[in-house]
Amino acid sequence: MDVRKLRDSLARRSMFTLSVAVLSLSFLMALGLYQRSRPVLDRISLRELLFSTLWQPAQGHFGLGAFIAGTLWVTAIAMAIAIPLSLLTAIYLSEYAHRRTRDLAKPVVDLLAGISPVVYGVWGVVAVVPLVRDHLMPFFSARFPFFPFRSDNFTGYCALSGGIVLALMISPIIISVTDEVLRTVPQAIREASLSVGATRWQTVKHAVLRKARIGITAAVILGLSRAFGETMAVLMVCGCAMRVTPHSVFDAAYPLPALIANTYGEMMSIPLYDAAVLMAALVLFAVTTLFNMAGWGILLRFESGDM
Amino acid sequence: MNVEYRMEEIQLEAFPHIQVQHLTVAYGGHVALDDISIDIPERCITAIIGPSGCGKTTLLKSFNRLIDLQDEVTVKGRILIDGEDIYDPRTDVSALRKKMGLLSQRPQVLPMSIYDNVAYGCRIHGIKSRRTLDKIVERELRSASLWEEVKDRLRSPAARLSIGQQQRLCLARGLAVEPEVILGDEPTSALDPLSAERIERKFLELKKDYAIVLVTHIIRQARRLADYVIFLYLGKLIEHGPADEVLNRPKHAKTRAYLSGHFIEDASP
Amino acid sequence: MxxxxxxxxxxxxxxxxxxxxxxxxxxxxxxxxxxxxxxxLNVAMLISAPKGGYYLGKDGGILNAILGSLAIGFGSTALALALSLPLVLYLNIYLKKRSRLALAVRFFLDVLWGIPSIVYGAFGFTVMMAVGMRASLLAGTLTLSLVILPIMARSMDEVLKMVPFGLKETSAAMGATRFETAFKVVVKQAYPGLLAAVLTAFGRGIGDAAAVLFTASYTDFLPYSLFKPVATLPLAIFFQLATPFPEVQERGYASALVLTALILAISLTARWFGRRFTRHVIR
Known part of the structure; x- marks a missing residue:
C-alpha cells in the first residue's frame, strides 16, 4: 500500500462524508428551525399559527395568517405578470429569434439573474413605486372601483409594486429553464409538423409545447418558489403595513420573508417572539423545498426522457 | 375517385413538377449546394445519391423550405414547383409544405395519439368534422398498411408503436394532407429489413400518383426503386438521368468510382 | 385558411x-x-467610513460596507470552494454516471439552491444561538458560504460534465489513481470554467442581503475582527434608502451603483473565463 493509494482512499472517504453532509444539510436546516420554533408550537396550535390573522407578539398572539396571505397575494401577482412575459419571451427566443439574438439574449439573462435583489428593490422604489402611485393606482381605482383594484392606499408601496419587481426578478429563471426545456425537444418534431403544412405557431402550439409542457411547468414552479422566498426586494416596495389581508393589488402587503427580516433586532425582547419568527422561516423552508423538489424532480425525469 | 381527379390534373401540366434553376445554398460560409439545375420528372421515383456530406439532404429539404430552419442559411437561384418560384417572398410556405410530404430519417411521431397524428395535418388545415377525420384516418392508415395493426388502439400514444410502425404512421400522416410530392430522407435507414421492405413496396405503389424524391445512400435501394437518379458530390451536380443509364452506364468517372465503391480519386468537383 | x-x-x-x-x-x-x-457618487464616499450623523446627511462614506462585503464575500467563497470542489470532483470522477448517490446529491444541491437566503439566515441564527455566538463576520461568512455552496457546486458540476470521458480514461490508463486524475488532470483541463463558477458564486454572495442580516448584522466600523459585526453593501443600500433624508437616499443610489458595477464586473469576468474554457474543450 503506497502513499498514492492511501491518499486516494483517504480522499474518497472524506469526499463521501462531504456528499453525505450536503445530503443532510437540508434535513439539518429543517431540524434546527423546528427545534427553535418548538416553544411556540407547543403553546399554540398549528392551525392558529397558520390561519389566525392576529399578530400581537406583546400579547402572545402569533397568527401568521396575514403574512401568509400577503405572500400568496404578492406571489400571485408576480406570477400573473411573469408567466406570460417569460414564456412568450422564451418561446420567441427558442423558436423564432435569429441565432445572433439568441446568443446575445442568453448572457443578458444570466447577468440579470446575478444582480443583487437589493438593486431590484432600489429600482422598485425609484421607478415602480412612483409609476404605480402616480399613474396605475389613480387610473385603475377610479375606473374600476371593485376587486382587485379598489384601495385607499395612495403611497405606491403595495402588492402590485412588489409583484412587478418580483416578476422581473424571476423571469430570468423561468426564461432560462424554459429555453433549456424547449431545446431538448427534437428538431425533427418541428420538421414533422411543418412538413404537413402547419404554420410556425401551430407547430409550437400543437407539437413543441405539447412535448415540453411538463418541463415548462417545472420552470414555472421554480420561478414560483423563488418569488415565494424573495425577501429584500419585497421588503423595500410592498409597504409592509400590518393589515389583515390585502383586498386589492394596490393594498400594502406584508409577506412572510419581509416579516422575518423586519423583526430582526426586536425578536429577542419578547418571549416566544423569536420562536414564532423562526416558525415563519420553517414554513418558508417547507413551502419552497416542496416546490423545488417538485420542480427539479419533474425536470430530472423530463431530461432522462421518462416524460 | 380522388386518384382519378389527380390523374387529370397531372395530364394538364405541361412542365415537370419540380424545376431547380441555378440553386446555390450556403450555411454561413460553407457552400452546401453549388449551382444545381435539374428537373424532377412527374410520377417517378427520383433517387438522390452521393457520399455523405454531399448535399443530398440539403437539396431535399430545399424543396419544402425546411432549410429555412437552419441558422444563417442563404439561398440563391430558383426552385419552381407547379411553375411558381417557392423562394419568392410572397410564397405561402405552409401551403408549399402541405404539397410536399416528408418522410424523415428517423420516424418522428408527434407527441399525441395514433389517431391525432394522422388527423394532425387535416385539423391544421381546417377539417373539423369528426366523421370526415375518421374516414381520412382509416383510409390513410389502410393505405400505409398499418390499419389492421392499430385499429383497436387508435387512442394510445403513437410513441408506443415499434419503429417500423412509426415510420408507416409518418407516411400516413404525410399522405393525409394530400400532398403532390413525397420527399424521403433516407426513410428506411433506421428500420429493420422487413419494415424497410414494406416502405419500399409502398413507394413503388405510390409513384403511380405522386412524384417521389428519395435521398438514399444505399445504391441497391436506388437500383430497386429509382426511375431517375441524381448523383451529387461535394455540393455539385455530377450526373443525372434515367436510372438505368446513371447506375449501369455512368458517364462520369466520379459516378463510376462511387458506384463501384472505390475512392473518388480526383477530389476537385 | x-x-x-x-x-x-x-x-x-x-x-x-x-x-x-x-x-x-x-x-x-x-x-x-x-x-x-x-x-x-464621489470618491470621498468610496474611501471613508460613516462618520457621526452619516445617516442624517453628515459626512462619511460606505467604505465599511465595501470592505465588509469583500471580506465576507472572499471568506464565504473560499469556504464554499473548499467544500464544493472536492464534492463535484467526487460526483464526476469517483462516482459512476448513473450512481444513486450522485443523483441524490445533485437533486439536493438543486433543492438547496432554491431555498431562500432568508431561511439560511434564520438557520444560521438558530445555530448561533445554539453555540452562543454573536452576529459577526465569522457567522456571516459561514452562513453565506452555505447560501453560495449550491450555486457554486451546480455550475462547477456543469463544467466538469463537459470534460471528455476520454481524458479521464487516458489518465487512468497511464496508471493514475482517481485522486490524481481528479486534481492533476481534470482540474487543470476545467480550470477556467471552475474559476468562472467561483466568480459567479462570489458575485451572488456579495449581492445577498437576507442571509447576512441576522448573522453579520451591521456596523459603521471597518471590519477588524472575525468576531465583531460587519457591514455589507446591500444592507448599506437598504438602510440608506430607509432614511427620510433625500441626501442620504441619494448615497443609497450611489451605493447601489457601486454594488451593481461590482457584480457586473465580476460576472463579465466570469463569462470571459467561461468562454476561454470552451475554446479548449474537445467536442
Whole structure:
C-alpha cells in the first residue's frame, strides 16, 4: 500500500462524508428551525399559527395568517405578470429569434439573474413605486372601483409594486429553464409538423409545447418558489403595513420573508417572539423545498426522457 | 375517385413538377449546394445519391423550405414547383409544405395519439368534422398498411408503436394532407429489413400518383426503386438521368468510382 | 385558411412584445441605477467610513460596507470552494454516471439552491444561538458560504460534465489513481470554467442581503475582527434608502451603483473565463 493509494482512499472517504453532509444539510436546516420554533408550537396550535390573522407578539398572539396571505397575494401577482412575459419571451427566443439574438439574449439573462435583489428593490422604489402611485393606482381605482383594484392606499408601496419587481426578478429563471426545456425537444418534431403544412405557431402550439409542457411547468414552479422566498426586494416596495389581508393589488402587503427580516433586532425582547419568527422561516423552508423538489424532480425525469 | 381527379390534373401540366434553376445554398460560409439545375420528372421515383456530406439532404429539404430552419442559411437561384418560384417572398410556405410530404430519417411521431397524428395535418388545415377525420384516418392508415395493426388502439400514444410502425404512421400522416410530392430522407435507414421492405413496396405503389424524391445512400435501394437518379458530390451536380443509364452506364468517372465503391480519386468537383 | 395566419401574426406580435417589455424593463433597471447613482457618487464616499450623523446627511462614506462585503464575500467563497470542489470532483470522477448517490446529491444541491437566503439566515441564527455566538463576520461568512455552496457546486458540476470521458480514461490508463486524475488532470483541463463558477458564486454572495442580516448584522466600523459585526453593501443600500433624508437616499443610489458595477464586473469576468474554457474543450 503506497502513499498514492492511501491518499486516494483517504480522499474518497472524506469526499463521501462531504456528499453525505450536503445530503443532510437540508434535513439539518429543517431540524434546527423546528427545534427553535418548538416553544411556540407547543403553546399554540398549528392551525392558529397558520390561519389566525392576529399578530400581537406583546400579547402572545402569533397568527401568521396575514403574512401568509400577503405572500400568496404578492406571489400571485408576480406570477400573473411573469408567466406570460417569460414564456412568450422564451418561446420567441427558442423558436423564432435569429441565432445572433439568441446568443446575445442568453448572457443578458444570466447577468440579470446575478444582480443583487437589493438593486431590484432600489429600482422598485425609484421607478415602480412612483409609476404605480402616480399613474396605475389613480387610473385603475377610479375606473374600476371593485376587486382587485379598489384601495385607499395612495403611497405606491403595495402588492402590485412588489409583484412587478418580483416578476422581473424571476423571469430570468423561468426564461432560462424554459429555453433549456424547449431545446431538448427534437428538431425533427418541428420538421414533422411543418412538413404537413402547419404554420410556425401551430407547430409550437400543437407539437413543441405539447412535448415540453411538463418541463415548462417545472420552470414555472421554480420561478414560483423563488418569488415565494424573495425577501429584500419585497421588503423595500410592498409597504409592509400590518393589515389583515390585502383586498386589492394596490393594498400594502406584508409577506412572510419581509416579516422575518423586519423583526430582526426586536425578536429577542419578547418571549416566544423569536420562536414564532423562526416558525415563519420553517414554513418558508417547507413551502419552497416542496416546490423545488417538485420542480427539479419533474425536470430530472423530463431530461432522462421518462416524460 | 380522388386518384382519378389527380390523374387529370397531372395530364394538364405541361412542365415537370419540380424545376431547380441555378440553386446555390450556403450555411454561413460553407457552400452546401453549388449551382444545381435539374428537373424532377412527374410520377417517378427520383433517387438522390452521393457520399455523405454531399448535399443530398440539403437539396431535399430545399424543396419544402425546411432549410429555412437552419441558422444563417442563404439561398440563391430558383426552385419552381407547379411553375411558381417557392423562394419568392410572397410564397405561402405552409401551403408549399402541405404539397410536399416528408418522410424523415428517423420516424418522428408527434407527441399525441395514433389517431391525432394522422388527423394532425387535416385539423391544421381546417377539417373539423369528426366523421370526415375518421374516414381520412382509416383510409390513410389502410393505405400505409398499418390499419389492421392499430385499429383497436387508435387512442394510445403513437410513441408506443415499434419503429417500423412509426415510420408507416409518418407516411400516413404525410399522405393525409394530400400532398403532390413525397420527399424521403433516407426513410428506411433506421428500420429493420422487413419494415424497410414494406416502405419500399409502398413507394413503388405510390409513384403511380405522386412524384417521389428519395435521398438514399444505399445504391441497391436506388437500383430497386429509382426511375431517375441524381448523383451529387461535394455540393455539385455530377450526373443525372434515367436510372438505368446513371447506375449501369455512368458517364462520369466520379459516378463510376462511387458506384463501384472505390475512392473518388480526383477530389476537385 | 386565413385564420391560422392571423393567429400566427397575433402571437408573433405578442412574443416580440413580451421580449421587448422585458428587455426594456431590464435596461430601465440598469439605466435607473446609473442615472440616480452617478450624480451622487464621489470618491470621498468610496474611501471613508460613516462618520457621526452619516445617516442624517453628515459626512462619511460606505467604505465599511465595501470592505465588509469583500471580506465576507472572499471568506464565504473560499469556504464554499473548499467544500464544493472536492464534492463535484467526487460526483464526476469517483462516482459512476448513473450512481444513486450522485443523483441524490445533485437533486439536493438543486433543492438547496432554491431555498431562500432568508431561511439560511434564520438557520444560521438558530445555530448561533445554539453555540452562543454573536452576529459577526465569522457567522456571516459561514452562513453565506452555505447560501453560495449550491450555486457554486451546480455550475462547477456543469463544467466538469463537459470534460471528455476520454481524458479521464487516458489518465487512468497511464496508471493514475482517481485522486490524481481528479486534481492533476481534470482540474487543470476545467480550470477556467471552475474559476468562472467561483466568480459567479462570489458575485451572488456579495449581492445577498437576507442571509447576512441576522448573522453579520451591521456596523459603521471597518471590519477588524472575525468576531465583531460587519457591514455589507446591500444592507448599506437598504438602510440608506430607509432614511427620510433625500441626501442620504441619494448615497443609497450611489451605493447601489457601486454594488451593481461590482457584480457586473465580476460576472463579465466570469463569462470571459467561461468562454476561454470552451475554446479548449474537445467536442
Amino acid at each position: 386565413a385564420r391560422r395566419h392571423v393567429e400566427e401574426g397575433v402571437f408573433k406580435v405578442l412574443m416580440a412584445g413580451a421580449a421587448l417589455i422585458l428587455a426594456a424593463s431590464l435596461a430601465l433597471i440598469l439605466g435607473t441605477i446609473l442615472f440616480k447613482g452617478l450624480p451622487a
